[in-house]
Amino acid sequence: MNSNQEVIRRLSRYRNVMRKMKALGLIKVFSDNLADAVGVSPSLVRKDFSMFNLTGNKRGGYRIDDLVSKLNVLLGKDKKQKIIIVGCGKLGQALMNHNGFPRVGIRVVAGFDSDPEVLNSEAPIPILHIKKIREFIEENQIRVATLTVPEPAAQGMVDTLKKTCVKGVINFSPVSLKSSEDFLVHNMNIEQEIENLFYNIHFAETTVVKVQ
Amino acid sequence: MNSNQEVIRRLSRYRNVMRKMKALGLIKVFSDNLADAVGVSPSLVRKDFSMFNLTGNKRGGYRIDDLVSKLNVLLGKDKKQKIIIVGCGKLGQALMNHNGFPRVGIRVVAGFDSDPEVLNSEAPIPILHIKKIREFIEENQIRVATLTVPEPAAQGMVDTLKKTCVKGVINFSPVSLKSSEDFLVHNMNIEQEIENLFYNIHFAETTVVKVQ
DNA sequence: TAGATTGTTAATCGATTAACAATC
DNA sequence: TAGATTGTTAATCGATTAACAATC
Structure with missing residues (x-):
């Protein structure tokens, strides 16, 4: 049972990045590229893909086209x-x-x-x-x-x-x-969200509250 | 170093619940009440409070008034x-x-x-x-x-x-x-958020994707 | 007092990261 | 081939939960 919401959000973000890369004419992408763009570790990118059986090529990275269209199906973006x-x-x-x-x-x-x-x-x-x-x-x-x-x-x-x-x-x-x-x-x-932002601004810059 | 965003969000939700309870005339609240209202475990409620040195009374729960005003300061809600x-x-x-x-x-x-x-x-x-x-x-x-x-x-x-x-x-x-x-x-x-919701609806009801 | 609830410690759970064999 | 990158396993990290002594 996989109920981690975050994975799906990340897949969606990988997809968005890849679509922009594709528009720039790129063909392949490495876990490292996506990690930089989305702000996570390369391991996590690979792990996320592997969880959904999205595979690449050792040495050759992932084909953008291929991956985007698989993600489309996975995320239901192939339908309006x-x-x-x-x-x-x-x-x-x-x-x-x-x-x-x-x-x-x-x-x-x-x-x-x-x-x-x-x-x-x-x-x-x-x-x-x-x-x-x-x-x-x-x-x-x-x-x-x-x-x-x-x-x-x-x-x-x-x-x-x-x-x-x-x-x-x-x-x-x-x-x-x-x-x-x-x-x-x-x-x-x-x-x-605004309250949270105020908190982070105000108290993150003051000292940290915590404990243990 | 405490960097868990979620704790702060929960504190904010506890506060909202307590303000409504107060409006109903309630004076005290137990970790159990807040847990039910916010949908988390009572342990977590107590842990969250204890991380910020928000204390209650053994046997007597927490005084709503007291806790709300401490949360106000903590969350910066004492100022506009x-x-x-x-x-x-x-x-x-x-x-x-x-x-x-x-x-x-x-x-x-x-x-x-x-x-x-x-x-x-x-x-x-x-x-x-x-x-x-x-x-x-x-x-x-x-x-x-x-x-x-x-x-x-x-x-x-x-x-x-x-x-x-x-x-x-x-x-x-x-x-x-x-x-x-x-x-x-x-x-x-x-x-x-909408994409994510579609995913959850569509694929959560189909089978679960995977793994290990 | 007896009973109930806190505060906290230790155990569990799950997600992320590091590491590395497989391999293109 | 040598070098680089995937896919996956094991280690780590951190958050949540369970449990229970303290105590009101």
Whole structure:
């Protein structure tokens, strides 16, 4: 049972680096190159690959083309990844227009809200009334949603989504919701990240707290 | 030397839970309660506290009041945490209006951009021209910024900020920038988070990949 | 007091790194 | 071939957990 989230994140980063290398005309890459680019050790790069049976050539490194396309399959990037935006306030709308998505094969197919003002705004991507969400999800076989609703609505929305074929959400509200076996929640807690940064700045430069 | 980011994140979560408990009228809390709320083991809660010399009473648990105020000092929440928003596109503007911030003592004091249209829009928080950023930072002793500029501008902006008293940024652009000793970067990579979620959904339900 | 919970030590677990044989 | 790099094993490191004496 492999449940280490970090490996997958690293694979995704290796892939991004390799895609850029490829754009520069490079053909091969060594574990050393990827290690430098991503900031990990070469051993770890090789170990990560070997865990997923991604092999290279002794002496010759890895073929970028080959590795990228294997990673695509592994990470599900060979298919378009459709998502919906639940809650089209400022943050939701920012995500709808986020230009980092198309580049990596993520497609926002619809937004949902209940505020009539938002519903009438014209957007390149349809914003539908929240009451249509279950129907839409089933028809379009949506698996992933972003949760950008006000905090009090977050848990209720999760309960609704659990009844559909959505299997996970990225939660931007400040309540940290819990994952369960069949419904994954990834919390993007901006406040917490900022607090953490302040801590690291302030106390990392002062002395270290610790112990033992 | 204590460099474990996770401990700090957990402390912050314990604090949030306790503030809610306090609002409910509770006075004491046991490691068991916090463990349940945050989803970790009671041992870990006690260990985390003990690492920072946060003590309770054998048999009596921890006094919420006491612990919250000690955590406030530890996490720097006893002072207002001022931040600036660098790049006031959709995402930057969403952050400027993010109502999760005031509640946790984070204050957005200004935004910066170069687009005249954005500069003229009226916002409750001033949006200034990017050329005034260094002056503003020094005058207001800003330590933390969010980086919500288009990807190509991100690295350049970091280089500018490094020349000021800003000591760290939350980077929302899809390039993952590297931290250095005296300038911390926390990457909030939304795309990566979504990719990761797709992976977990798709392949966690299929079989597990592997190994040893 | 008896019972329950902390604080801490030792054991466990898992991830990363170092090292090196295999081999291109 | 000689040299360099992979793939993998064993060693290390660090974080989490279990256990329990101290004690309220």
